[in-house]
Amino acid sequence: MKELLVATTNQGKVHELEKLLESVTNVQLRSLKDLPDLAVAEEDGATFEANAIAKALHYCRLSGLPTIADDSGLVVDALGGRPGVHSSRYAPSDAERIAKLLREMEGTDWPQRSARFICAAAFAVPNPEVHIHTLTTGILEGYIALEAKGTFGFGYDPIFYVEALGCHLAEVPPEIKNTLSHRAQAIAKLLPAVTEYFRMTL
Structure with a gap:
């Protein structure tokens, strides 16, 4: 059976991607x-796209497997775009990242609390030489709430x-989130290319 590497160790993201990619048949998903x-990829790009491309190429090269990598994060207008590409490293844990962001947003009126999740997804293939096959993006608009709510999802969803x-995004089950999330949008755009690649190589 052919294998497809999903370049993440984040179990929440792995489960989400497994659902989003379940239509790719006869292919076994592997994660990091x-x-x-495998040596860890550097994530020092200035954009989500740059990081997704770098990760996809890095892990495709090391594993020899077709690889999907994404870079995603939260862009908050009132914070000048922070945490942005540093979303996953904004603080040590999900709970601390949420607490930090809520502190930074204290006193900010609702209209100024606009934000968006952005996801860039890259599909790298190893043949004839390692290269990026397809790059897509997805965006989900919203607002930073006054408090955390919900038990679904991960990261900044609450x-x-x-x-x-x-x-709140964490108040909806995965089957609803996976119809509209930034990652769902990016992967949906990537899916035809992934499906066609495996159809041609099986």
Whole structure:
């Protein structure tokens, strides 16, 4: 069976991507948890796209497997775009990142609490030589809520209010989140290329 590497160790992201990629049949998904000896990719790009490309190329080169890598984060207008590409490193844990962001947003009126999740997804393939096959992006608009709510999802989901849903992103189950999230949008755009690649190589 052919294998597809999902370049992340984040279990929440792995589960999300497994659902989003379930239509790619006869392909076994692997994550970086399955390949612990691979050197970690540098994530020092100035944009989500640059980081996604760098990670996809790095892990495709080391593993020899077709690789999907994404870089995503939260862009908050009132904070000049922070945490942005540093979203996952803004503080040591999800709870601390949320607490830090809520502190920074104290006293900010609702209209100024606008924010968006952005995801860039890159698909790298090893043949004829390692290269980026496809790059896509997805965006989910919302607001930074006044407090955390919900138990679904991960990361900043508990404080991200989505007007179209009328609730926080962490208040909706994965099957709903996976119809509209920034990552769902990016992967949906990537899916035809991934499906076609494996159809041609099986």
